[in-house]
Amino acid sequence: MNLDSIGVYIHIPFCVRKCRYCDFPSFGGKNDIDSYFKALFSEIHNEGETEGRTADSVYIGGGTPSLVPPFFIRELMDILRKKYVIGENAEISMEMNPGTIDSEALKVYFEAGINRVSLGCQSFNDRSLMRLGRIHSSADAIKTYDMLRKQGFNNINLDLMSGLPGEEAGDMERSLDKALELGPEHLSVYSLIIEPGTEFHRMYEEGELEDLPSEEELEETDRMIRSILEKNGYMRYEISNYARSGRECVHNIRYWTRGEYRGYGLSAASLIGNRRFTNTRDLVYINQPGAALQEDRILSREEEMQEFMFLGLRMVSGVSSRDFRDCFGEDIGKIYGKQLEDQIKNGFMEYDGDRYRYNDRGLDVSNRLMSEFL
Numbered sequence: 109m110n111l112d113s114i115g116v117y118i119h120i121p122f123c124v125r126k127c128r129y130c131d132f133p134s135f136g137g138k139n140d141i142d143s144y145f146k147a148l149f150s151e152i153h154n155e156g157e158t159e160g161r162t163a164d165s166v167y168i169g170g171g172t173p174s175l176v177p178p179f180f181i182r183e184l185m186d187i188l189r190k191k192y193v194i195g196e197n198a199e200i201s202m203e204m205n206p207g208t209i210d211s212e213a214l215k216v217y218f219e220a221g222i223n224r225v226s227l228g229c230q231s232f233n234d235r236s237l238m239r240l241g242r243i244h245s246s247a248d249a250i251k252t253y254d255m256l257r258k259q260g261f262n263n264i265n266l267d268l269m270s271g272l273p274g275e276e277a278g279d280m281e282r283s284l285d286k287a288l289e290l291g292p293e294h295l296s297v298y299s300l301i302i303e304p305g306t307e308f309h310r311m312y313e314e315g316e317l318e319d320l321p322s323e324e325e326l327e328e329t330d331r332m333i334r335s336i337l338e339k340n341g342y343m344r345y346e347i348s349n350y351a352r353s354g355r356e357c358v359h360n361i362r363y364w365t366r367g368e369y370r371g372y373g374l375s376a377a378s379l380i381g382n383r384r385f386t387n388t389r390d391l392v393y394i395n396q397p398g399a400a401l402q403e404d405r406i407l408s409r410e411e412e413m414q415e416f417m418f419l420g421l422r423m424v425s426g427v428s429s430r431d432f433r434d435c436f437g438e439d440i441g442k443i444y445g446k447q448l449e450d451q452i453k454n455g456f457m458e459y460d461g462d463r464y465r466y467n468d469r470g471l472d473v474s475n476r477l478m479s480e481f482l
C-alpha cells in the first residue's frame with residue numbers, strides 16, 4: 109500500500125427491501141434516490157482536504173448499489189476521477205445483489221471502470237435465502253455470476269453466511285461446493301449475528317429462532333469452511349475473508365492496517381490522520397450532506413494504539429513490532445507485553461521476531477482475545 113494514497117468509500121443506502129438480519133444503514137424502496145445522489149455529489153464536490161490525492165481503492169457499498177439507475181454510478185465515477193487521481197491499477201469495487209442487475213447495467217458499470225464485484229449470495233440454499241428475507245434464489249445468484257463473467261469482470265467476491273437458522277448437516281458444505289464450482293477470486297464467509305433492531309432479533313426474543321446452531325456446531329462449521337477453502341486454494345487472510353493468491357481486497361486491508369480513507373454518503377466513516385469522522389445514519393443527510401456528523405473526533409494516542417492492535421490482529425499476517433515503533437515511537441512489548449505474552453503462552457498467538465499473529469485457534473476466538481487490548 110502506498111502510504112500517501114487513500115481509499116474512497118461511497119455508501120448507497122437503498123435496497124429492494126430489508127433483509128431480516130440486516131443492521132446496515134439501508135432502506136427498503138427507491139424513494140429519495142435522486143435527492144440522495146444530489147447530496148452525495150455535493151458532499152464530494154465540497155471536499156477540499158483530500159482533493160488531488162491518489163486513490164488506490166474505491167469501494168461502492170451499501171445497501172444495494174446495483175439497485176440505482178446505472179447512470180448514477182457512471183456519473184459518480186466521473187466525479188471521483190475529477191476529485192482524485194485514480195490510476196489504472198486502482199481497485200474499484202462495487203457491491204451487487206442478484207436479482208437487481210441486467211446485462212445493460214453491467215456494461216455501464218464495466219465501462220465506468222468498476223473492476224471488482226462483491227456479489228451478495230449469502231447461501232446457495234433456497235430455504236435459507238427465504239428465511240433470511242433475501243429477494244433472490246440461488247439460481248438468480250448463479251445467473252448473475254455468469255453475466256458478470258460474460259461482461260468481463262475478472263475479480264469477483266462472493267459473500268456467504270454461516271450459522272443460519274434451520275440449516276441441516278451438509279447445507280453449508282453444499283453452499284461452499286456451489287461457490288467453488290463457480291470459482292470466484294475471493295470469498296467472504298461471515299457468521300450470522302443477531303443484531304439488535306433487526307427482524308431476526310425480534311424473532312429471537314419471541315422464541316421464533318429456536319433452530320440456531322450451538323456454539324460447538326458453529327466452531328465445527330468454521331473449521332470445515334477453513335479446511336475446504338484452503339484445500340481449494342483460497343487462503344484465509346482475515347478472520348472471515350479468503351482469497352486466491354494476489355486477490356486479497358486492497359480496500360479492506362486499508363481498514364485493517366489503518367490506512368487513510370475518505371467515506372462519502374450516509375453513515376460513511378473517514379480516517380484522515382488521527383481524525384475519525386462519520387456521517388449521520390439518518391436520511392437528514394440529504395439536506396445536510398457531509399455536515400450532519402454522527403461522530404467527529406481526534407483519536408488519542410492510546411486509542412490509535414488500540415486500533416492498531418485490534419484491527420491488525422484481524423489479519424492472518426498480524427501486527428509488526430517494527431511498524432508499531434515507527435507509528436508510535438514505543439516498544440510494543442512495553443505497552444502490550446502482558447497481553448501478548450499471555451496469548452502466546454496460552455497457544456493462541458505466534459511471534460516470529462517481528463510480527464505477532466493469531467494462529468487458527470486464536471482467530472476462532474479473536475473477539476475475546478482482541479478485547480484484551482482495549
Ligand code: SF4
Pocket residue numbers: 122123124125126127130131132134170171172205228
Ligand atoms: S441487501 Fe444487504 S444491505 Fe440490503 S437489506 Fe439485505 S443485507 Fe441489508
